[in-house]
Amino acid sequence: MSVERISGGSSLVSCPPREKWDDWHEWDAKEWPRRVERRYMLVPTICFNCEAACGLLAWIDKDSKRIRKFEGNPLHPASRGRNCAKGPATINQVNDPERILHPLRRAGRRGEGKWERVSWDRVLEEIGGRIRKAFLEGRRNEVMYHVGRPGHERTMDRILKAWGIDGHNSHTNVCSASARLGYALWSGFDRPSPDHARARFILLLSAHLESGHYFNPHAQRIVEGKLRGAKLAVMDPRLSNTASLADFWLPTYPGSEAAVLLAMANVILDEGLADLAFVERWTNWAQYLEDRHPGEEPSFVRFLESIRAHYREFTPAFAEAESGVRRERIVEVARLVGQARGAFASHVWRGTASGNLGGWQVARALQLLTVLTGSFGTPGGTSPHAWNKYKPTFWEEPPGQSEWNELLFPREWPLSHYEMSFLLPHFLKEGRGRLDVYFTRVYNPVWTNPDGMTWMEVLQDESLVGLHAALTPTWSETAAFADYVLPMGHGGERHDIQSQETQSGRWVSFRQPVLRVARERMGESFEYTYQANPGEVWEEDEFWIELSWRIDPDGSLGIRRHFESPYRPGEKLSVREYYRWIFENAVPGLPDAAAREGLTPFDFMSRHGAFLIEDERHVKRLDAKTEFPTPSRKLEIWSRTLRDWGWEQEALPGYVRSHVHRGRLDAGKGEMVLVPTFRLPTLIHTRSGNAKYLNEISHRNPLWIAPRDAERLGLTSGALIRVSTEIGYFVNRAWVTEAIAPGVVACSHHLGRWRLREGEGSRWSTAHVAFEKRSESGYLLRQVEGVGPFPSADPDSRRIWWSDAGVHQNLAFPVHPDPISGMHCWHQKVVVGKARPDDRYGDVFVDTARSMDVYREWKALTRPAPGPGGLRRPLWLDRPVRPADAMFKLG
Numbered sequence: 001m002s003v004e005r006i007s008g009g010s011s012l013v014s015c016p017p018r019e020k021w022d023d024w025h026e027w028d029a030k031e032w033p034r035r036v037e038r039r040y041m042l043v044p045t046i047c048f049n050c051e052a053a054c055g056l057l058a059w060i061d062k063d064s065k066r067i068r069k070f071e072g073n074p075l076h077p078a079s080r081g082r083n084c085a086k087g088p089a090t091i092n093q094v095n096d097p098e099r100i101l102h103p104l105r106r107a108g109r110r111g112e113g114k115w116e117r118v119s120w121d122r123v124l125e126e127i128g129g130r131i132r133k134a135f136l137e138g139r140r141n142e143v144m145y146h147v148g149r150p151g152h153e154r155t156m157d158r159i160l161k162a163w164g165i166d167g168h169n170s171h172t173n174v175c176s177a178s179a180r181l182g183y184a185l186w187s188g189f190d191r192p193s194p195d196h197a198r199a200r201f202i203l204l205l206s207a208h209l210e211s212g213h214y215f216n217p218h219a220q221r222i223v224e225g226k227l228r229g230a231k232l233a234v235m236d237p238r239l240s241n242t243a244s245l246a247d248f249w250l251p252t253y254p255g256s257e258a259a260v261l262l263a264m265a266n267v268i269l270d271e272g273l274a275d276l277a278f279v280e281r282w283t284n285w286a287q288y289l290e291d292r293h294p295g296e297e298p299s300f301v302r303f304l305e306s307i308r309a310h311y312r313e314f315t316p317a318f319a320e321a322e323s324g325v326r327r328e329r330i331v332e333v334a335r336l337v338g339q340a341r342g343a344f345a346s347h348v349w350r351g352t353a354s355g356n357l358g359g360w361q362v363a364r365a366l367q368l369l370t371v372l373t374g375s376f377g378t379p380g381g382t383s384p385h386a387w388n389k390y391k392p393t394f395w396e397e398p399p400g401q402s403e404w405n406e407l408l409f410p411r412e413w414p415l416s417h418y419e420m421s422f423l424l425p426h427f428l429k430e431g432r433g434r435l436d437v438y439f440t441r442v443y444n445p446v447w448t449n450p451d452g453m454t455w456m457e458v459l460q461d462e463s464l465v466g467l468h469a470a471l472t473p474t475w476s477e478t479a480a481f482a483d484y485v486l487p488m489g490h491g492g493e494r495h496d497i498q499s500q501e502t503q504s505g506r507w508v509s510f511r512q513p514v515l516r517v518a519r520e521r522m523g524e525s526f527e528y529t530y531q532a533n534p535g536e537v538w539e540e541d542e543f544w545i546e547l548s549w550r551i552d553p554d555g556s557l558g559i560r561r562h563f564e565s566p567y568r569p570g571e572k573l574s575v576r577e578y579y580r581w582i583f584e585n586a587v588p589g590l591p592d593a594a595a596r597e598g599l600t601p602f603d604f605m606s607r608h609g610a611f612l613i614e615d616e617r618h619v620k621r622l623d624a625k626t627e628f629p630t631p632s633r634k635l636e637i638w639s640r641t642l643r644d645w646g647w648e649q650e651a652l653p654g655y656v657r658s659h660v661h662r663g664r665l666d667a668g669k670g671e672m673v674l675v676p677t678f679r680l681p682t683l684i685h686t687r688s689g690n691a692k693y694l695n696e697i698s699h700r701n702p703l704w705i706a707p708r709d710a711e712r713l714g715l716t717s718g719a720l721i722r723v724s725t726e727i728g729y730f731v732n733r734a735w736v737t738e739a740i741a742p743g744v745v746a747c748s749h750h751l752g753r754w755r756l757r758e759g760e761g762s763r764w765s766t767a768h769v770a771f772e773k774r775s776e777s778g779y780l781l782r783q784v785e786g787v788g789p790f791p792s793a794d795p796d797s798r799r800i801w802w803s804d805a806g807v808h809q810n811l812a813f814p815v816h817p818d819p820i821s822g823m824h825c826w827h828q829k830v831v832v833g834k835a836r837p838d839d840r841y842g843d844v845f846v847d848t849a850r851s852m853d854v855y856r857e858w859k860a861l862t863r864p865a866p867g868p869g870g871l872r873r874p875l876w877l878d879r880p881v882r883p884a885d886a887m888f889k890l891g
């Protein structure tokens, strides 16, 4: 075959045509000026470096059978061939000379740093046997799976239900649970799906263009919307790259956003801009009147009168006082939102919702604007996620489990939208239970969660955590405290199905182990994916199938039958059969599309990597038959659920004064508010730690501080500072900038990675640290050495020129569980000052006794179950891996 040129006429072709993906030839640029030809097979997969699930194409050298690079997959309907820096950096993760290649078992005390290599067979036997014993002894709640980045659709739901356990824990309550609850209370759907590309006005409460939720797919469509004439407003106390590209930057004081949104609602109502016919047709206004004005005439006019009286206090002047944003600007934006009628796209996911006490009310207030402008489920508006997202079904579904695990959904937080995951160590310390087998999967709570020191204490206590298995593609601060470290695949090393509500349209994509696929196409065959991956890096799907058979080898527990083939009765399910069944039976339109190309549905997905189920012209819209999964079947402006569960004052979309509201700061102590929630667009929590490209770009997280505040404190850029929290302090450097509102400081997460010992953390990103016990409950983390060159098989490791690893701020944060949503409220009251003489860059001090006190202070804000009917939780509110309905009843 002749060598193809990557050019076509006068314009560059960015990707070879799909018909040539099996055998693509080109010159090797690195060999220039010599002409050396390379032969590639291009295999699609999905990026695993954030939730967006963009398409990737792995370029596999057919001679060396190694992955040469990852680029975008132009056939993916959401990313369309475009990726952020983290997508191509997958190649760094695959080739990292320090990656974990084989299963490891601890050989000393837990956390001592001694490891021995073991076989997968031994891992399965030991863990499977222990789980089986727990099940036989009726200790099902002692087995827990705790996930950071899931990356698959419904797989674990099915597995855990098949095991009959209430053991699913997630990271969601340190991430998005707050906004989700706000959305769910309106419509029963806990995610929005804005149609940015066709909007007339876009309002973002986050930095979507640079780093927000569904970062790259959303960013593309926001830019498209702007190019078509849409205006963009961004609420953020920080001048993010997104805010700098917006038509309006609204630098709201942290936590004041709902006040601004409600003031906008008032303007829209006052100026006759609201779509009142929409509000009358689709909301449960009649229930509001029935409950709040019993005996009065049940007319929509009366409802409007009452609601306007209720919101009267949210004037632009009030919003200005709360937020610091000029009232004229608030009115101007409100008018544009109202004039966008039917085409107002908006989104909040983390940002203010995850930072503040009552942050879930921000999502409710934002949806109020969507409803008032009639932009719900319209082209250019905002739809519920389920209308645009695909979820697979299976050939058989295990029933809901007959268990309720109070370590996940304790009675104090009956409306918690997800598991109270970040309180797990606090619950264990309080004696609420123990864990016999604890899986962490792509999850690093010691480093990611608040109060990581308490996590460390608990993970080292074998009476509380009997066995800890860390399923992880990289070393992490948490894996160092495991009994088993089990290497799992990166984006191109495992199977998954993913679909996200990134746009108006519905798609499904297929992550696959690209080396296995390529080598099988070249004639080899493998029983397990780890046989084709680097070392013995495995994938979760096959691991769980194998483990399930070890737990129930003779089928007597009723577990094994859920892991038998739908094609070969009684025999073990293969990973190919699992996806084959879904693609053949559960993806509308896929079999026909495949047949048109002469492919099976599985081969179509393997060769395209994704399939567009419905495009924007065919997505669901509101029609006469539409009902919502809420108790009233309407959009709920008035929540009887909140009323019935003791929160009547919050039952309308409202404004909760945050725990960092100005009125709650002690001016005498010099308290300020710290915004610790923003991310750098090039980093990913833990997994970017072993991506050299990304660490070279981003490796420090100084404290943003406004010039006015810096001057008052006598600070200049680069000055060493101590930032004191409720439970300790951290030492960082100042960055004096106009890009942050006065009175507010900000520090990005994703940095401050550390390792206790050589071999337990990536040296591209971690500082070597030591812990010093300063009192019964006081610990100091101090950096012994920063990042530096090191010898390895990758010559770039000797060329590391940066020495900074950043500062681990989360360690110094106490837990702040919101009493309603259960979300950790990330923002912190802090005192900023010059560093003390013995402070060193990167120091973090924490008193864990004090952190337990703060936990108890927040717990005291709750209003525990039972609620109406003796329930632990309202039956209509969903929860992950939903148990049988009978389990919702307390007692």
Ligand code: SF4
Pocket (backbone or CB within 6 Å): 047, 048, 049, 050, 051, 052, 053, 054, 079, 082, 083, 084, 085, 086, 087, 088, 214, 215, 216, 217
């Ligand atoms: S936005 Fe970036 S990190 Fe996220 S899936 Fe897409 S390419 Fe990967």
